[in-house]
Amino acid sequence: MQPTFNPPSTQVKADPLQRFLAALIDGLVTYIPFFIFTFISYRLAMLGWVFMLGYQLTKDALPEVGGFLGGQSIGKKLMNIKVIREDTGQGILGDYGTAIVRQVSLMIPIFGIIDAIMVLGDERKRFGDKWAKTIVVKA
Template identity: 55%
Template sequence: MEPTQYTPSPVTREKASPIIRFVALFIDGIAGYVPMLLLGIISYKLATLGYLISLGYMLTRDSLPFLNGQSIGKKLMGIKVIKEDTGAGIMGDYGTGVVRAIPQVIPLLNLVDALVIFRDNSKRFGDEWAKTIVVKA
């Protein structure tokens, strides 16, 4: 008898609403730029360090272990990112986190990407590329 291959069932968790996701993204935008602003106030030279910290947060925010795989905005709004096929969170999966975030750090594409969540399937470009969904935590 041959062993059967395991195929995970599709994730059936409740998806986060577009409004909640938009608010979480707005909060993350504020949280992401605080280091740049604070260090820039202290010194012009430190603004570059602040920019790098902000960029690092924006690219990896959903996979940071010290935030349990939720960005600050997602924590406050009670949502999280999971892989579409397995339902596993992306904590520590920096590759997936960065792929999700790329559209949000490219000027102009980030505006389009933020509004795309209001489409019927409510998936941003980054979620489509990384094969993730945002669900209620």
């Protein structure tokens, strides 16, 4: 369930350490099953690859599962941060297009490093945030 309206200007931006730790947790969530599946069989490795890619692209728009997630990746949920739209202040729950746009920059090899550096700036926005017009804030 989305809040009615929460202006982004009233939100406190997530600090770079929170964002880094959330990304690290999300990386573990995706890569550990992939490596386990790869160890078991090649066919399971393909399934793991599909899961890994699907989760990484849509993790910030996933629906609530058993009272968990609801528009936050596992890492963001554990770090108590979330993605919101710049214009409305609402989360991106169910907005898979915006979630994918946010992640495209991370699929370009050198952009991942540049994005990490951009989060340290005053704006605390990486390319994906700028392209999708989103902000990462404290939940």
